[in-house]
Amino acid sequence: MHACGRAKSSSILSRRGRISRPQVSRLERPGTTRKRAVPYPRIIFASVQSRYDFPCLAFPRPRPQRLPDGPLLIASASPCPERGATRTKTVSPSGDGLFRHSAGVCKMTTKKVLIVHEQIGFVADRLPATFDVLKAWEPLTPAERDSVTAMVVSGDIQLQNTYLSEFPNVGLIACLTSGYDGVDVSFAADRGIKVTRAVEVNHEDVADHAMGLLIAWTRGLVTGDKLVHSGKWNGAAKVVTRSLSELSVEIVGMGAIGKAVARRCLSFGVPVLWWGPREKDGLPFRRVPDLETLAHENNVLIVASSADRSNRHMISGKVLDALGPDGLLVNVARGSLVDESALIERLRSGKLAGATLDVFEQEPTDPARWRDVPNVILTPHSAGATRAVLPKLVKQLISNLEAYFGGRDLLTPIAA
Template identity: 35%
Template sequence: MKPCLLILIRLADEELAGFGEQFDVIYAPDADARAKAVAQRGKDVRVVLTNGTTGLTADEIDCMPALELAGALGAGYENIALDHARERGIALCNGAGVNADCVADHALALLLAAVRAVPQFDAACRTGVWRDALPMRPTVSGRRLGIVGYGHIGEKVARRAAGFGMELGYHNRKPREGVEARHFESVTALAQWSDFLVIATPGGAQTKHLIDRAVIDALGPQGFLVNVSRGSVVDTAALALALKAGTLGGAGLDVYEGEPQPPAALVGLENIVLTPHVAGASPDVRFATLRHFAENAARHFAGEALLTPL
């Protein structure tokens, strides 16, 4: 008998069909279907597939006595009740590193778009405005780039930035060995040193509003902020205030507080580039992350070590 898999995130029909070969699938991608599935089929569930935003609660875990593996499709896992799951002996995994290249690509795209005002220049060109009527924009190459969170994604961002001849600095919980970048003990100190600041740290309570008014002020009126981590890491009100006042040069966000609703405080501003949490999404990445989860599950049921345990 195939193990019962509860899927709490939205998948395409062909993706669901692929899991059907390995699991008895229960598909519950919205709140109503989720509550119904947990209540009616919770006792059968042995595996859960979710993501950091959708999560998995302690109460839901308690309704699944047979649950033995919970996986986050991407790298994030901030809304999964990890401690509760561990107390039950439930194995945990995520997709760390699988989409790192794609996210790093997008981070550099946001940085270039924000610093070089690509969306604004595109709009001007479409209305017949020539360059003589437009302000010149800063150069990206050769500047100082600070990275908050030097994990899989942060490392990939650094590699790309090196190609632009940037000087690299970073803040991490612990200094990384063998890193050709300067470590800073605090985010504020890193921001003071940086021209551009890329946020690639995990979300969750420990990093909520890590990028606050003090950090934004330290980055300064010539500085640019890019966030490809979680919206909760940046204080939206402080960011909006700085962008409006010109005490921050600009920003590029793929994530923001209150997703999926547009960030009302930011959408009317011209010195920010926004994308709807798509940095880690592409057809090849999607395929790879689904295969990664399936491999983690296969290893679990074979009694082997998980590829990316939590």
């Protein structure tokens, strides 16, 4: 075996149970400090990933067997980053974990991750075994709260600052979603907590959904479906709908989603204008100076902007009035961006032609709120949730967690 314990052979034990290359790591019996080689012909190693992180060493954790009257022996064939270290980990019967180096003893630490929102509880089963996962909807002891160093949240659900304060050692809030309006980034930054989110993972699917809502409302697909199912279609009168050629689209927010929506609009021959708080170079679309002008010049307003506390209700009653009685609102961004009460009032009064919404101010939204509202199509915040996207969201989430625990630059940090 090399000085750092690197194996010269991939075989640890022969099938007969006799020790072959490399020699088994040294074992320390309880109550002694002397190391001696102990042949253990019946031990069998099954490589599994560890739920523990050793700051001085990272290696796959084999599944150990208990010695008849002593501690556990764990051996690994992975490289050791500390030169001259003896790669042996022993766990005494009391459960205390020590990693024996020639230079000293390193205590075992864990990557404690808390899944905050039960809506994304499926993430717990998809995280690597190197993370010790806790769930906020299950009872937590004070010691467990103190041990949490990273949180996983759904960025569109409120993370209360008072709740965050109950976890004194959290250093990272990782949003599974691209939106992060549920997290007070400034509050987190003041406490030295970093925040990450998903970037350019589900924008194409959200854009597809936006176009689906636009086409469904413009061509009366939902109304036509109900007409056929109800038996009220008798052929006496032809159902006439709008044409996409009558539309001009304004997009609020020209990020990844906005650009993807714009490309799709152009493929349908629909002209595009946009507005955002900042100019962007290289866009082939004209930027309008303010939201009211944008709404006045077009008859479809698609909201694709990110949301934070500064732009709450930016789609106000005045903007909806500028959109007018022939206008359609499409929101696939965040419900907080739209003054929902003003929207409902204008739909009921006929001051706005229609609305198609995938997001709401409160989610799940109260169905009674929309029961008598005409000319709306509602979907349950599903625009970005596809079978193709979920693995990508989890993969990017894991990359941020591993970067944080590994002391590397985060993949998709949010600036405070």
